[in-house]
Amino acid sequence: MDTSEIASDAKPETVVVPMSKPLLQRLVPYLLIAPTLILVFTFTIWPVTQTIQASMHEPGRATRDDAGRRVPGEPTFVGVDNYTALFDSTHFLGRRFPRVLTNTIFFTTATVVVGLPLALGFALLINRPMRGLGLWRFGFFYTVLLPLIGAANIWAFMFANTTGVINTVLGAFGISGQDWLGNPQLVIFSLVLVNIWKQTGFFMIFYLAALQNTPRDIYEAAELDGGGYFTTLYYLTLPLLRRTSLFLVIVSSTYAFQTVEQLEALNRGQPADRGNLLLYFIFQNLGSSSNMGYVNAMTVILIGLLLVFTVSNFIVFEGRSEDE
Amino acid sequence: MNKIGTRRRVEVEMTPRSVGSRNRWSVAADVLTVVMSMLWLFPFIMAIAVALRPQREPISTGNIFFGSHLTLANFERAWNTAPWEWHFLTSVIVVVGVLSVQLVTITMAGYAFARLKFPGRTLLLYIILLQLMIPTGILIVQNVQTIRELGVFNTRWALMMPYWGSAFGVLLMRQTFREIPRDLEEAARMDGANVLQVIRHVYVPLSIPTYTAFALVMVSARWNELLWPLIVTRNPEEGRPLTVGLNQLYSATEAGAQWGNLMAGTMLVIFPLVVLFMIFQRRFIESFAASGLR
Numbered sequence: 087m088d089t090s091e092i093a094s095d096a097k098p099e100t101v102v103v104p105m106s107k108p109l110l111q112r113l114v115p116y117l118l119i120a121p122t123l124i125l126v127f128t129f130t131i132w133p134v135t136q137t138i139q140a141s142m143h144e145p146g147r148a149t150r151d152d153a154g155r156r157v158p159g160e161p162t163f164v165g166v167d168n169y170t171a172l173f174d175s176t177h178f179l180g181r182r183f184p185r186v187l188t189n190t191i192f193f194t195t196a197t198v199v200v201g202l203p204l205a206l207g208f209a210l211l212i213n214r215p216m217r218g219l220g221l222w223r224f225g226f227f228y229t230v231l232l233p234l235i236g237a238a239n240i241w242a243f244m245f246a247n248t249t250g251v252i253n254t255v256l257g258a259f260g261i262s263g264q265d266w267l268g269n270p271q272l273v274i275f276s277l278v279l280v281n282i283w284k285q286t287g288f289f290m291i292f293y294l295a296a297l298q299n300t301p302r303d304i305y306e307a308a309e310l311d312g313g314g315y316f317t318t319l320y321y322l323t324l325p326l327l328r329r330t331s332l333f334l335v336i337v338s339s340t341y342a343f344q345t346v347e348q349l350e351a352l353n354r355g356q357p358a359d360r361g362n363l364l365l366y367f368i369f370q371n372l373g374s375s376s377n378m379g380y381v382n383a384m385t386v387i388l389i390g391l392l393l394v395f396t397v398s399n400f401i402v403f404e405g406r407s408e409d410e
Numbered sequence: 411m412n413k414i415g416t417r418r419r420v421e422v423e424m425t426p427r428s429v430g431s432r433n434r435w436s437v438a439a440d441v442l443t444v445v446m447s448m449l450w451l452f453p454f455i456m457a458i459a460v461a462l463r464p465q466r467e468p469i470s471t472g473n474i475f476f477g478s479h480l481t482l483a484n485f486e487r488a489w490n491t492a493p494w495e496w497h498f499l500t501s502v503i504v505v506v507g508v509l510s511v512q513l514v515t516i517t518m519a520g521y522a523f524a525r526l527k528f529p530g531r532t533l534l535l536y537i538i539l540l541q542l543m544i545p546t547g548i549l550i551v552q553n554v555q556t557i558r559e560l561g562v563f564n565t566r567w568a569l570m571m572p573y574w575g576s577a578f579g580v581l582l583m584r585q586t587f588r589e590i591p592r593d594l595e596e597a598a599r600m601d602g603a604n605v606l607q608v609i610r611h612v613y614v615p616l617s618i619p620t621y622t623a624f625a626l627v628m629v630s631a632r633w634n635e636l637l638w639p640l641i642v643t644r645n646p647e648e649g650r651p652l653t654v655g656l657n658q659l660y661s662a663t664e665a666g667a668q669w670g671n672l673m674a675g676t677m678l679v680i681f682p683l684v685v686l687f688m689i690f691q692r693r694f695i696e697s698f699a700a701s702g703l704r
Binding site for chain 1: 522
């Protein structure tokens with residue numbers, strides 16, 4: 087770039103060159119973000135607008151033209167009818183949807199409330215010197231590496247009625263087994279258990295990283311002041327982990343809202359939707375094109391739920407980067 | 411991680427374990443670690459055990475771990491039920507195809523948001539961050555439509571394209587790049603480096619731990635995905651990833667509850683990743699600790 091400036095000094099008539107340079111340079115940032123922007127637009131923003139639009143329409147009836155070809159009908163605008171139908175107990179989906187919605191919220195809350203403290207506990211346990219640490223750490227973390235469908239297969243075997251592991255073990259102690267996936271009262275807890283088993287290791291890693299990034303001299307100072315382990319934990323460690331926890335609450339709830347795979351292998355939403363979750367319910371209703379208005383309305387509701395849970399994500403992330 | 415010894419290590423070295431209430435806590439914590447870790451490993455151990463016993467022996471008969479004898483018959487049968495090597499190849503292609511493009515897009519955008527000033531910067535960042543709030547996975551209905559219109563339905567491209575841009579990655583790289591001293595960039599500029607050269611020779615080499623952590627998260631997300639591949643790929647089976655194969659195996663064996671067969675298949679699929687992790691365990695965790703992912 088220096089050469090062109092020198093050149094323009096020598097020959098004033100080529101002043102155009104240094105003038106066009108800033109223009110190109112001003113474009114650089116946009117060129118750098120263009121690929122990401124185009125992809126986000128194509129696979130996030132455009133589909134969201136389309137989903138909202140379709141959620142307020144009833145799909146048209148397909149007809150056949152003279153040659154017998156299928157002609158898609160024109161959608162009719164129905165306002166919020168698709169949404170009200172989902173909460174109308176006389177409607178074929180409205181009968182089921184509120185149950186699925188409460189299940190989803192319960193499932194997400196339970197995962198976060200039980201899973202995150204457990205993840206922190208695991209991180210604290212393996213953040214100490216100990217014999218065989220590598221093995222115990224592996225024990226906590228390996229579930230992250232399993233595909234959800236593989237994890238679900240393993241748990242189908244754990245939960246199975248007569249041939250399953252849990253009931254066999256309980257039987258050995260003379261305790262009668264449970265129908266873990268068929269009992270309407272139990273099924274949602276079984277699903278939460280699988281999810282916690284699968285995800286805790288992942289969240290543990292974040293806590294572990296945070297613990298290991300805390301400056302050691304802080305702890306040495308606390309040690310000199312005579313603080314016991316639990317005093318130090320409560321007054322020093324937990325406040326230092328606040329931001330990590332907030333971040334993990336958002337991430338884990340976002341994950342929980344999208345749970346699908348394990349339902350496919352464990353219970354397919356049975357019995358009677360007691361074990362069903364929103365994204366799986368959407369998936370189950372994808373097949374029929376006449377349901378599309380409702381399916382899109384459900385997707386919008388799911389997006390709404392996610393927005394409520396994740397708006398704080400920005401605050402957490404942005405708050406962090408402002409400090410630096 | 412061992413080098414980050416806590417204050418406890420010092421104590422353990424100074425006094426014998428059996429004395430003092432502190433050490434009793436320490437022993438209790440050791441016991442708790444072992445118990446919880448074994449509890450977490452238990453389903454995995456049982457899955458291996460049932461995969462290794464004869465097919466017709468339920469676990470309630472005989473020795474719970476070994477049955478009447480050990481056999482690899484289940485593995486052989488599971489291996490023959492699906493074109494696993496093709497499923498495996500597809501999964502690898504998809505993971506590599508997603509990650510390599512992602513690394514380029516997040517690096518470029520991450521640098522722009524970290525170091526360049528331009529009109530609309532904040533607005534554009536927020537638009538990209540929408541993707542963080544609304545995961546691609548839930549917009550199935552419309553994205554299937556888009557994939558059809560792009561003419562890539564039922565191809566491996568359909569499995570990759572929606573994930574090429576990553577708001578999470580952009581945010582992560584932005585944060586990492588911000589911590590790199592500006593002087594380094596200015597020195598490179600003085601030497602005549604252009605934007606791409608600065609990114610490539612200054613920013614990228616200094617951010618390897620963040621890339622490793624990002625790769626770990628993204629690889630496991632794509633490797634483990636089921637719903638999207640189930641919808642956008644149909645046939646041949648060879649073009650579908652491992653998770654779909656595993657799902658088919660489950661559907662096929664469900665009726666007879668042939669657990670040995672199913673668990674053997676599951677082990678075949680998860681084994682590569684588990685071995686990979688065991689080898690790189692320490693490096694992965696150190697990368698996490700060193701990256702902005704915390």
